[in-house]
Amino acid sequence: MNFKNIPCWVKVASVVLVAVFLLNWPADSGQWAAWVQAFGSVLALVVAIRLSEQERFTRRQERDQDRAEQAHAAAYDMTTLAVELHGRIVQLHAYSTGDQDRSVYLSEVLFFKNFQQRLARCTSGSVPVMQKNLGLEVRKLALAVTYYVVARSLRQAPQEPDWITWAERANGLFHQADMAIPKT
Known part of the structure; x- marks a missing residue:
């Protein structure tokens, strides 16, 4: 003792x-x-x-461990979302150069609805402020892309976005999210 x-x-x-x-x-x-x-x-x-x-x-240690695991999982999920967003931007750019049927954009609307819900889960709870701010940046870009997709699904002709800038932003967000993953 x-x-x-x-x-x-x-x-x-x-x-x-x-x-x-x-x-x-x-x-x-x-x-x-x-x-x-x-x-x-x-x-x-x-x-x-x-x-x-x-x-x-012991309870305090377990609670701190749970919070760390949640933050790690949320940061990893944020990285996955940033990669998915980049992939969708590249895919949408390819769609925009061709004559795509409306159903392609309707499926993208459903994807982005689900994407926003997953993003909300990554930034809720006891995650670090840096990760919440990163989530806001991902959300802004995703909303811009969603607006474009919705307009195209309604057969409107929105102004073509700067696809390269969007792809670079998504790639930058991926790298920021990757850096936010706690190293164990």
Whole structure:
């Protein structure tokens, strides 16, 4: 047992109890029984407090570990989303140069609806602020792409975006998300 981890009040109470015991040495078996009960009670209190502190410490460690795992998983998911966004931008650019049927863009609308929901899960809860900010950047780019896809699905002719800039932004977001993954 490491005596440095014992709280000061326990050390003081133990010294006081031993001092009182030595000053009032028991004379008969009844007094001995009372002293044994007193020492047992103090020991039981010390053990109960120590177990409680140990349990609280263990729960705190588990909670911190869970938060770290959630942040790691969310950062990894954010990286995956950034890669998917880059891939969709490249794919949409290829679609935009051809005469695509409306159903292609309708499926993209459904993809981006699902994408936004997955992105919301990556940035909710106890994730680091940097990751939430990165999520906002990914969301902005995804919304711009979604606007283009919706307009095309409605057979409107939106202004053609700067596909290279969008692809570079998505690639940059991927690298930022990759850097946000905690290294273990």
